[in-house]
Amino acid sequence: MIGLLAMGPLSDRIGRKCSIVISGLIGATFGILRSFTSWYWMYIALEFIEAAFGDVASSIFMLSIEMVAPDKRILFQMWCAAGFAFGFIVLPVAAWQVPYWRNLLRVIYSPALLFILYLFLIDESPRWLLSRGKKDKAIAIINKIAKTDKVAINKDILENISSEKYNEIPLSKLLKNTLTSKTLLKIFLICITWWSVSTFVNYGIQINSVSIEGNKYVIFGLISVSETAANIITTYSMIGFRRKIPLVLSFFLAGLSCFVQPFLPNNIPWLTITVYMFGKLMASIFFYITYLYTSELFPTYTRNTMHSLCSSIGRIGSIIAPQTPLLGPLT
Structure with a gap:
């Protein structure tokens, strides 16, 4: 939430390519350092720094949509987002095979050291x-x-x-221009709303998936598979129906899936998992659309700044999502 306020403007200032390399190396370094600490609060501090300044997603996303023509943007984004989906599937496999947390951190963060190669492998936007x-x-x-x-x-x-x-354009002036314009203010408030809901529902479903009866690694992996299906569905739904209709429909169906979940019979596990996966599928769809739709509402020279600002404030949902398992004993 805090890091996006720094990395977004940094990407607009020094470029997408440099931001990707810098944030990737920061994420790798502090992620690996966490595996060596024996002090809890040091672990928390390192995780905070890694999460704040080691997130490459925003800069990579901006570079990917700015490298292609607008009419090819959606299809190209589908192939780029396939890596995101693949990572979600690999994560539970790595956790299953490397259960000791120190070794797991080293396994999942070490590949990010290769981000240094992007200095030679990719071009600037x-x-x-x-x-x-x-x-x-x-x-x-x-x-x-x-x-x-x-x-x-x-x-x-x-x-x-x-x-x-x-x-x-300083962030303070950018906010002033946004808040004093009725049109921009309306867009800004809508973006904050759908970002908050997107992060809360998407990550909430992901986190709570391990509470479903069965092997938690397999279930987490199955839930993650929905990312791949969501990527494909999102692409062709936006090609055929643009942005608004798929966004609204996926929001509604995800909410409906979450609402009916507690009423499903406990003795039919396949039904519970199916409905849960459907909810995650819909949540992934509106998360992908939210990411792309927000970026299209702002001009190039402030696109990453405003996109990061909306995403940053929307991380209120990400902060609340990990608390949802606490509701379990109350049901």
Whole structure:
């Protein structure tokens, strides 16, 4: 929640590529350091720093949507989000095979050290470069892409690409401009609302999945499989029905699934798991749509800042979600 307020503006200031490398290495370093501490509060402090400044998701997402044309954005995002879904599936397998928590932390965080290679493997976002007045670098990347894909680009078109360096907008001024505009304020409040609900329901279902009767690793893995299905369904539903209808429908069906869950008979475990997985499927769908939809509401030069701000405030849902298992004894 706190880190997004720093990493979003940082990504807009120094670029998507550098932000990805920096946050990835921070996450790996502090994640591994946690495995060596024997003091509880030191563990908490290291986890706080890792969670705050080691999250690469926002910068990677912005880079991925800015590298392709708007009409190809949804399909491209599906392939990128496949990695997110795959990670969710691998996590319970790793936890099952490496149950000792110190070794598990080293296993799941060590691969993030490879983020240093992104300095050589990926290019900066041409859209970000243009928004910073770095037209020559942006054109060089576009030409590199065209050469790789064996596509001829008219030089006159490249020369006529608009490039304007936007002045840095402090977070305080950005908030002032947003809160004093009725249209922007409305959009901002809606984004905060759906982010809070998205994080609360999505992570709440994920966390509580281990309370379902059965092997907790297998059940967590099955629930995680829904991420892959949600990724595909989200892509083609947004292609056919845009954003609003799939978003509203998935919100409604996820809420309905959560509502009926307590009324299901305990002696039919397959029904409980099926309804639970359906709820997680719907929650994953509206989480994906929320991520993309929010980014499309703000211009390039403040896109990551405002996206991170909405996501940051929306983490109120993430904070509440881990407390939901405490409701178990009351039911």
